[in-house]
Amino acid sequence: MKEMLKTLILILLIVLSLYLTYQLWYGQMPAELIAEDVLEEGIADKPRVMEEIIKPSRILSVDNEKYYRYGEGQSEYSLLWAELIDFLKTEKSPLSGEEYNNEEGSISEGLLIYTFEPPLPLLEDWIWIPERINSEVVQIKVKFSPESLDLIYTGREDEEVEVHLNKDTGSHFREVYHSLNSNERGSYSPVDDEVLSAMYDFEITVAKPFYLPTEWANPESLAIQAEAINREQILQSFFVDYNLARMIEEKDGGLIYTDGEKGLRLTKSGFEYSYPGLESGQATSSYADALLYSSNLIGYHGGWSPGLKLEKLSLNENPFSSYYSVDWRLYYDGRPIYSSIPTRALFNDLGLIHFTRSLYIPVGVLDDEEEGVIPAAVWSEALNAALTAFENRRTDFVKNIVLEEICPGYAVVGQQQPLQGEPVWFVQINGEKFYLTAAELKLLDEEDMQ
């Protein structure tokens, strides 16, 4: 009997040891290990250098008094910007008054005008900017002459500095400029106060000079897709330990994650993040630091999509707090893509307060649009249509009409994939925005847009 008991105990112990070994080998991890704070390494873009963070809002080439415009998404734009940066990366030795002997009326071989909106920061160890420029740079003109290469810098405070460099300086830049084939591109017309006053018998001014295509012969519609969001990565990028974030599933299919302090809302076309607890903070960082921080934000929370460009960076102050607001926009072949929700971040010294990202990626021209496209209306017709719409919308408004923006672009329309990038004239007058279809000048409601 005693031996039988021993045998039984031994068998039980052997079976138990087998079970425990199995559990140890294949069994689940204890809850504490699963739930440990895990700082997941988010998949983020590599930090960008300043010339990738901020780019010209436009580059104009002036040739025989004709203007050619280059914008984000065009190969010439990238080439000219890279050349300028490369050229300015080394310290320059301007010619002295004696060395520079420009005869009055000497012939210019050509002119490039780089406009920066937002402006270029004054940053050490970046590009060469003359000492007499003491505010951020809003424009750099590069004048190619047979006897010299001239640079004209304009600062935010309207200071202008002209420097003359030896004609052999920047020979590669000069070659690149001459290699541009302007025949393939349509020319642009300047639109300023003078042009508008000749057109209208009422007071109308421009907020800044515009350069608009003299004709837009082929306004093709684009096939557009909402940016695919990797939800898990986005979640990880906002919550240090996303195990602590709880999920709320909305009736329209949207998902909200929150840890009680901050919230992230994911939709089919993007996301919105909010951390109201940081709103009371101050923004004391410099403009250059704000640019770098904004780049990290977009890089970390979804990345820099091709064609995405910094559009605006402003410091907003109120009596109790201050914050930076930064906007990005996608461009296709030099033209902006307009959608109803901006891609925008608000931040201060405490961190990111608010972030919306909603990007629509162009995937090419719509198949059935490649032939038989009706030419677009010219800019003056678009402006007339916008002024009529403005008059209907703002019946109380009688004077001081300011044309704040007029630009050809694409508005994202449609309800189902693939969405459509409708060619439009975008016009902004006294804060009122108008999206007019390029050919028929039909006014689009913002509700029609994605």
Next chain:
Amino acid sequence: MNLGQAKLILIIVFTGLNLFLAYYLFWPDFGRLTRVAITVEDLKMTQAVLNENNYFLEASFNRAVQTSDFLTVTPSAELQQHILMHFIAEGAQINYNDNTIYFNCEGERAVVYSNGLIQIFYEPGLEINTNSSLVSEQEIRSNIESILLEKAVMPEGFSYDYIEENENGKVNLFYYQILNEMPVFAGQMKVVLKEQKIVSVDIYWLDMVERIPSREMEVISATDALNNFVTEMGPSPEPKHIKEVTLGYFSGEYEAEKWEIPPVWRIVLDDHTHYFINAFTGNLEQEGIIPDQLQ
């Protein structure tokens, strides 16, 4: 060596092996069983902090290490249907307006909101059967609950919270919900009495969609929750007594299909005001942190 001795040696060896395996497998849990989250020193320090800030602890709580998880909930369709079937059976007239449904029948009116809130109004009110004005609070509650049960209004899994009388002479009774044997403070019922009559009932009740055991985690201790509470609220201008510190679940109400609610420590003061400290993050739970609709 005979067979008996060999068996004995093997028993000793396998017992040792099993102890070794069990140690590696279950040690954290063993530790949890024997570990306390709150030492006497912790408690004394917390009390000192509370007292310095004019708060006085008069509640007891579990000192052991506790774990919890998220609870996925949705507004209770079952209760809503149950109540409305009662109204329909009574021949109620139904009207729709935006996201609200109205049920009207003689002496009773129900309003059902799209977020799941149900408000029921009784006119001129449901009489509570009390023979004397000196009835106890317990008897009033018992009467109210049996009347509301008869009216198909009393939900399952309720727990009485507190009673208060407001400036208009109305008496409010508050209940919260019990789900999975844990208080869910987001599920609430308020019964309003006026002159010994039930005049209205507000119910916001939740159904459990699922528990997420894979996200089970150790919660912060009650003393940590109290320390965070003082940090968030700052010193009290007048003495406040903490009457209750309870672990449960809470979140704001959402116009949503379903959502996860976190475990919280509910801290109740002597004037019935209560605060919720997220038992995972230690944050004071607030409403209005969700971004506005994108469109």
